[in-house]
Amino acid sequence: MEKLIKCRRQPFKYRKVIYKNTVNILERTGKVINVENKHKKRVLVCGTRFGQFYLEAITRNSDRFELVGILANGSERSIKCAERYNTQLFTNINDIPKSIDFACVVVKSSVMGGEGTTITLDLLNRGVSVLLEQPVHYKDIKECAKIANKNKLVFIVGNLYSNLESTKDFIKSAKKLTSTYSPNYIEVKFATQVSYPLARYLVEIFSMARTIEFNDNMKNCGNLQLVTGSISGVPLMISADNRLDPKSPDSYLSMFHQISIGFESGTLMLSETFGNTLWIPSLYIEDDKEAVGNYPFLETENLLDKTSFFINENSNKSYNDLFKETWVQAVFEDICLIDKYISNKNKVNYGSYIQRELRLANIWQNIMDKLGYPSIKDKDDYKFIKIEKL
Secondary structure, three states: OOEEEEOOOOOOOOOEEEOOOOEEEOOOOOOEEEEOOOOOEEEEEEOOOOHHHHHHHHHHOOOOEEEEEEEOOOOHHHHHHHHHOOOOEEOOHHHOOOOOOEEEEOOOOHHHOOOHHHHHHHHHHOOOEEEEEOOOOHHHHHHHHHHHHHOOOOEEEEOHHHHOHHHHHHHHHHHHHHOOOOOOEEEEEEEHHHHHHHHHHHHHHOOOOOOOEEOOOOEEEOOEEEEEEEEOOEEEEEEEEOEEOOOOOOOOOOOOEEEEEEEOOEEEEEOOOOOOEEEEEOOOOOOOOOOOOOOHHHOOHHHHOOOOEEEEOOOOOOHHHHHHHHHHHHHHHHHHHHHHHHHOOOOHHHHHHHHHHHHHHHHHHHHHHHHOOOEEOOOOOOOOOOHHHO
């Protein structure tokens, strides 16, 4: 709904106009301006395990989004979530409200043996745009995007790790370096539960990459699987912890992501997903055969510089803080992304987004096909080590 309003009174003050649940601040110039409808987007959340991060993100930003309900299986957890967030619980998709702007499906997709893809397709066919939490198979993305396009809707894949400041810093530096200098290698270490976000990093850094060429040399080294290959012609080394506790698959990760990109001039490192980006210069001494006394050959600019740098030193937060604050904010960025694509009538950027997601899913599938099924971790031998003991 639009309304043209001319401000003649109080020319030096802002005037607030409420028009059919729309609040707008008018310019003080006295000009005729256009008041757009700024209604809050109505959101349904499906799933209440990881979905709690979405519930928290939506309710913390109630000025932009309205939680209209939870779709879940009626477990005790889902009942408690509905009570906590003061919203309605739906156990049948046929009962959900018709006036929904988009849904966040935080349920395992078909590739992980869950109903997330089925729910997503059902919602898209009902005229509801969808954010489906990763990982998602290449074929599922293609099918969901096709139906979304047919029904003039939006489909995106949720991936909070790409919204973390720590990974943004690393990817920004990596893209800057690789655009000018040729990498000698890239080494990645990760737990396979977070292999999908890793594929996203690789696609961001090597934007033209569509697949990984693996060598036939996978080895086991303790709890790790070691494999080599190449991406966009750059040698790639992978160390993966491919173990899974079937009773509690998300409760233990020996690591998230550790990435190193080697150049002739130095190494760019992401110490950990939530950690720091470091630059470690290579040692290079000019050959000065005539130099005598007091090491004059050590006075060059590169040797007077530091042996390591923090590109951006992120604060050392606890996992408690990460889950309660950092992850909620990262999830919120994905919620804002689908909102932006829904609101944006120009779909060019959205089309590019889908193509990137398809490349990402293909590379992820390459990695997991090579690593194979996870081994069972049936022994809990975790021991917390206090920093004082180091």
